[in-house]
Amino acid sequence: MKHSDPAPGTEILAGFTTALATGAIRIIDLTQTLGPDFPSIVMPPEIGQSRAFRMEEISRYDERGGAWYWNNLSFGEHTGTHFDAPIHWVSGRDLPNSSTDTIPVADFIAPAVVIDCSRESAADADFLLTPDLIKAWESVHGKIPPRCWVLMRTDWSKKTDPAAYQNFDEVGQHTPGPDPDAVRFLLNERDVLGFGTETIGTDAGQAAHFLPPYPCHYYMHGAGRYGLQCLTNLDLLPPTGSSLIAPPLKIQQGSGSPLRVLALVPSSQAGASRP
């Protein structure tokens, strides 16, 4: 084997780091800051609750530890911007490689498409993404490729008031999401890797009343696919062409974890754009 020919992977990687340095590829942070004020999912009071994020100072250059500052943290696996693993849902409980420590790491870097539903969501908090709307999007941007993230942009992350973000009334939460047909379409017809939203769940706020209840969780995780929630800055992504780096913490038997979600975007396409 001739010594002088570099392996194709080496070239690509070198080119990639150069692109990052020059800005030809930009990094967009899709992650909300983890803090005590960020809303956390609320279950009915009589069942188990997921914890909101809490920080307790161990020391801060003081008598508890003079030269250092550090904290102990507590949070649920599904707190803040977080990743859902298949084992999180009953439909995925028996699948292999279904927890955050066993998911193949190749799945943590994948292309993403962004379907802009921000105008519709502003008009209707219960807006549902349907197969027809997906096909209409595809007619402009092309077919959704297999094994990619489908991100539903709603601009919901711009609601900084926690009450508005949760959007409860007497009958429950009202946040946009996919309808059951859309989930089945994305899985059966498009073989997607996972679904991502800006809201507190991948399913719509009223999804308890759908058939099946919580169809995105039910079908995605039942198919061994993933979810991303509480994303932000989706309005800075192009409809196609970006890739996500989204590795959850390697938690033993983890059902999910807060994580840093980064989008890699070719610079000619970075910035808010609408077709």
Add this chain to the structure above:
Amino acid sequence: MANRIAGYDGVAVAVPVTVPYERFSIRGAHWFIASALKALIDGAGISKDDVDGLCVASFTLAPDSAVGLTQHLGLSPRWLDHVPMGGASGIVSLRRAARAVQAGDAEIVACIAGDTNHVDSFRLSTASFSMFAQDAVYPYGAGGPNTSFAFLTAYYMRTYGATPADFGKLCVAQRANALHYPHALFKKPLTLQEYLDARPVADPLRLFDCVMPCAGAEAFLVMSEDRARRLGLPHARLTGAIERHNAFPDDPVQHRGGWVMDRDRLYERAGIGPEDIDLLEAYDDYPVICVLQIEDLGFCGKGEGPDFIRRHTFEASGNFPFNTSGGQLSIGQAGAAGGTLGIVEAIRQLTGQTLGARVENARHALVSGFGMINFDRGLCTGAAILAAT
């Protein structure tokens, strides 16, 4: 043992000693007590080793008691007592020492009462005065006995019609007596109007109803008459003595003291009656207690005190000589020494060694003690009759 009450035959009291009073002193109580002891032995012309009995009363000797003093002052007595009875300590010390001398348990007993007064002595001593005072009086405001005596005075005035002017008359007379007495800390005359107008302390008590704490000591020697004569000491005879503690506990408010219970025995032992008393040295922590002593020692009936005051004059030259050196109210209260200053003054009057105003032809003196406001009343009372030789 014969079933009779022994008299005080053959007991002499001699060498009246006062260690000059100071408003505040940085010295300890030991200094004042030691000064008194030295004055006693110097005055008696004896050596320290001749004193084989010691009786001490003091509020500020802590953490020492009479025990510590034996080593502190280099004494090896064969009779030792520490009397914690406040203003009754002098009388009680005299009673104890008299019996020791009569029984031959000691030959010359020094009875000394002395206290220092630092700027915080009063506050510190009241803080640890008694369990009942701590639990049931001090939480209510004053610290010290003013509250309890204000209650007593108000009750007495309401019940028996005493007026402030009645109490004032006693105070004014005592001040007049004090002006002749070199150790008195009060040097200015007191008028009735000044007494009535003085600033209130705890209604109805005003400034001149309250003693001024100070440092000092009072002391005397107890020995047999025989010994006193052999030493060539002018002396008085003890003819009767009583004490009583926690008398009349069911009286809602104290309006009579233990003297009532035992005064008949006192006069019987002494072989005289109240009409034979030439001077009364009463314990005067507050004027109302003076009135109680006048009544309870038989000079008039209960409640007749105000009338008695209005009909008598109390200067040394008056028709009822009373607290003839000025009493604590006009000399100062050197802690426990307040209970002995009356005995010392009585000895001076009876032996012609007065330092101040003199009572002519003084043959019999009655000295009274009162003390220890444990809660709401004085618990300790005592009285003694001394006669001139």
Add this chain to the structure above:
Amino acid sequence: MSETIKRPKRKNPILKTRAPTLPPDRRSRVALGLVRGAALGNLELQCCAACGAVQYPPREACVRCLSPELEWTVMSGRGELVSETTLHHSQELFFRERMPWRLGLVRLAEGVSLVAHLDARCGPAPSPVRVEAVLDRAGQAALVARPADGDAALADEPKLRVMTSDPRFRKVLVTDAKSPVGQAVVKAVLEAGADLVWAGHCEPWKNPPGWPAIAELPKVTLVPLDVTDTKSVNELAAELGFKVDIVINTAEHHRTFGIFGRAGVETARAEMETNCFGLLRLAQAFGPVMQSRGADGDAGAVAWVNLLSIYALSNFPQHATYSASMAAALSVAQALRSEMRVAGIRVVNIFPGPIDDEWNQLLLPPKLAPSAVARAIVGALKGSVEDVYPGDIAQDWLARFRDNPKALERELGR
């Protein structure tokens, strides 16, 4: 005779804040027996089990028959004022700052004499009075002679109101103003004359019935407060801790599981996080600044109320982990009481039985209405008690606990 209590003047900010002073607080152990009654608002004195003689001052053996069997017994307090005085001078700083001060000598019907603070509305001696045991600013039991008839409020007496934690003219923080009890407390405290209520709330997406109306009340200011979030507690304390006169900690997390009833410790941890550690956070953040204001003018920092539960006394196994969290909270509250006593600030613990709310749905009546709990809290502040057991269940459990705690343990475990 007594003047209406007037609104205190606004504080001059360039003058030094007066430091808290306390009445003398040393008591013998046997005299501390008075505190048990005073904490609940009762006058308890020793009564000889052998001969029936009532004792005062407290002592170790019967004054009449020497029996050592003396039992603390509730007394009516009826007696006669036999003498009185007004102090114009005191060597105690607390009283020195409050001269003149009236005292009375009272003879109780049971034949004991006592020294008591004298309510200005009592007639001159001799006159009938009723003696109460209150808690003074040092948190010790003190006796007060009150008029024999009528319910003249202690908080209306210009001198003696210092024994109370009257909400009038004061600023109050209610840590959870959104819960049913919290809402009732806000309303009751305003009705009692508070100048301002800071209504603490969290979980802004929760809008329970009655909450919007609370937010609309005049003198109510909504403030974000999550007692499980250290940052939230510290930020609020930094912003307004120096103005809070009374803290009423109504925040609680209540679930209804026995120890086997819910697998895992998450629910128990949530109960501990709010009920115990929430109190600890609030104490650390608000306690020290309140201590510095224990004598700040006539309406300074004065009290801290904890809504606990009768289950804190003895575990109620049906609500086992909740009981445990309340027991832990009680222990923290006792520590807080000892720290705050130094500054003359009273820690009041409320131990209601089951409240008529969603978490006690399955318990049979009697249950306490939230308004009854609020009334008990305000009543405690206007008086001078520190332990309150409102309602029939609480009173019943307290009696059983004091009589025989082991028997209660069995009765609750059935």
